[in-house]
Amino acid sequence: MDIYYLYPLRTFLIAAGSVEKPNAMTADWVTPLSFNPPLLGVSIGHKRYTKKLIEEQKDFVVSVPTLELLKDVWVAGTVSGAKVNKAEKMSLTFVESKKVKAPSIKECQANIECKVVNEVEVGDHTFFVGEIVNVSYGDAFKEKPDVKNYKFIMHLSGRDFTTNSSEVYNP
Numbered sequence: 001m002d003i004y005y006l007y008p009l010r011t012f013l014i015a016a017g018s019v020e021k022p023n024a025m026t027a028d029w030v031t032p033l034s035f036n037p038p039l040l041g042v043s044i045g046h047k048r049y050t051k052k053l054i055e056e057q058k059d060f061v062v063s064v065p066t067l068e069l070l071k072d073v074w075v076a077g078t079v080s081g082a083k084v085n086k087a088e089k090m091s092l093t094f095v096e097s098k099k100v101k102a103p104s105i106k107e108c109q110a111n112i113e114c115k116v117v118n119e120v121e122v123g124d125h126t127f128f129v130g131e132i133v134n135v136s137y138g139d140a141f142k143e144k145p146d147v148k149n150y151k152f153i154m155h156l157s158g159r160d161f162t163t164n165s166s167e168v169y170n171p
Contacts, residue, residue: 008162009028009155011028011153012042012062012063013073014027014061015063015103015111016050016057016059016060017057017103019095022086022103024087024092026076026155027042027043029042040062040112042060042127042130044126046126049082059100059101059116061104061112062114065153066150067152070161104136108138109139109140109150111136115131116130117130147165151164152164
């Protein structure tokens with residue numbers, strides 16, 4: 001697949017559903033779209049259970065995991081929430097979000113709450129455009145991400161992941 005020449009890409013968790021019945025999936029295809037209004041997009045496969053939940057609820061949360069959560073990230077990306085309760089297989093804590101029904105994830109370094117403002121079918125995926133309505137974050141973010149003390153996850157392909165280095169380069 002030619003698209004893999006874009007990798008490695010940052011890996012995120014997309015939370016949908018509710019605190020009572022949460023679902024999280026992994027997503028590498030997350031992108032900022034606009035500062036004003038604040039918009040981001042996520043591309044989700046048509047067969048994913050998370051897609052169904054987002055279509056029903058019209059909201060989602062993009063959560064930013066660090067390397068310590070890699071086992072949970074793997075479960076989120078390899079187990080179907082339509083067949084089993086993923087939350088029972090993960091060590092994550094799903095908590096109420098401030099402005100959307102979809103839950104946030106306590107252990108993640110940021111939770112970006114989004115309300116769906118547009119959906120576009122793109123091949124075998126749906127691209128959800130979300131307006132950012134609230135952001136909560138941990139100490140990995142000050143003015144910019146703290147790459148010296150926190151290892152953000154990047155997906156290479158299959159079971160292979162890497163992380164950012166602590167080196168910061170300026171032109």
